[in-house]
Amino acid sequence: xxxxxxxxxxxxxxxxxxxxxxxxxxxxxxxxxxxxxxxxxxxxxxxxxxxxxxxxxxxxxxxxxxxxxxxxxxxxxxxxxxxxxxxxxxxxxxxxxxxxxxxxxxxxxxxxxxxxxxxxxxxxxxxxxxxxxxxxxxxxxxxxxxxxxxxxxxxxxxxxxxxxxxxxxxxxxxxxxxxxxxxxxxxxxxxxxxxxxxxxxxxxxxxxxx
Numbered sequence: 213x214x215x216x217x218x219x220x221x222x223x224x225x226x227x228x229x230x231x232x233x234x235x236x237x238x239x240x241x242x243x244x245x246x247x248x249x250x251x252x253x254x255x256x257x258x259x260x261x262x263x264x265x266x267x268x269x270x271x272x273x274x275x276x277x278x279x280x281x282x283x284x285x286x287x288x289x290x291x292x293x294x295x296x297x298x299x300x301x302x303x304x305x306x307x308x309x310x311x312x313x314x315x316x317x318x319x320x321x322x323x324x325x326x327x328x329x330x331x332x333x334x335x336x337x338x339x340x341x342x343x344x345x346x347x348x349x350x351x352x353x354x355x356x357x358x359x360x361x362x363x364x365x366x367x368x369x370x371x372x373x374x375x376x377x378x379x380x381x382x383x384x385x386x387x388x389x390x391x392x393x394x395x396x397x398x399x400x401x402x403x404x405x406x407x408x409x410x411x412x413x414x415x416x417x418x419x420x421x422x
Contacts, residue, residue, distance in 0.1 A: 213244075213283045216262060221333045224269045225307045226278050229262040237292020238315040239362075239384060239416050243392040245284040246273035253389045253411075255362075256288055257310025258317065264310035289392045293382065293416045295319040297357045300379075303340075303350070303371060304362040306331055311362065322356075324349065326363065350374040358382065360416065372419045381419035385410050 219227040236256045242265070243251035252273055254265040269275050277283065293315065300321040304312045312323045316337070323337040326346055331339055340346050346367075351374060353359075361371040362384040372381050387399040392411045399410040403421045408414060 213285050215281045215283070218278065221306055221309070222327070222329065222331060226267050226269065227259055227264060227309060228267060228278070229259050229264045232263055234263055234288060236288035238318050239293040239311060240288040240290045241415065242285045242287030243289065243389070244277055247276045248273070251390070251392065252277070253392060255308060255311040257312070257314040259310050259313060266307040266309050266311070268307040286392065289411055290415050291413060293360060295321065295358060296380065299356055300358040300360065301353065301356045302360040302362065305364070305367065306335070308362045309335065312337060315360065326367065346370070347374070354378055360384070376419060382416050383419045383422070384416045385414055
């Protein structure tokens with residue numbers, strides 16, 4: 213894949229757009245090869261009509277990906293999220309901005325972008341800044357049939373606790389993935405419906421099944 217643009221969102225979050233044209237469903241992902249040949253999953257999305265991913269630099273692998281103009285990747289992988297209606301809300305971290313754009317375009321849902329610090333980047337959605345604002349916004353949130361939460365494990369736990377009595381909550385899980393095609397079984401998750409593999413059954417699962 214050939215990088216078109218690299219946009220810095222904040223201190224450690226970036227948005228990468230690509231020249232390639234790929235058909236994908238919202239919340240599907242690609243596996244990108246790092247310098248050690250280990251592959252990491254990144255949700256596909258759009259930014260100004262270009263294919264895009266969001267990435268938070270948290271180690272050598274993600275730093276390597278941000279520095280490269282040519283990347284080896286395979287996908288799209290996983291099951292796309294199918295919203296039960298257009299009356300929903302997506303709450304996502306700033307690193308998931310491209311995914312949020314694609315979900316919003318498909319389902320015309322409301323989107324809230326959460327960040328622990330001020331975002332010095334033009335975001336086309338309502339923003340939630342800081343832990344206190346996050347909790348208060350979700351406490352007041354109502355009137356939606358469903359909620360899609362995409363973020364850290366802690367963020368998803370808090371969101372589920374605050375929202376599960378208001379509507380159906382879907383969580384995009386963050387288990388380790390090695391292959392992305394269901395061969396290694398590294399992303400297995402126990403659910404009320406048995407074992408699910410996030411790379412083939414997810415990454416989005418219903419919160420009440422976990």
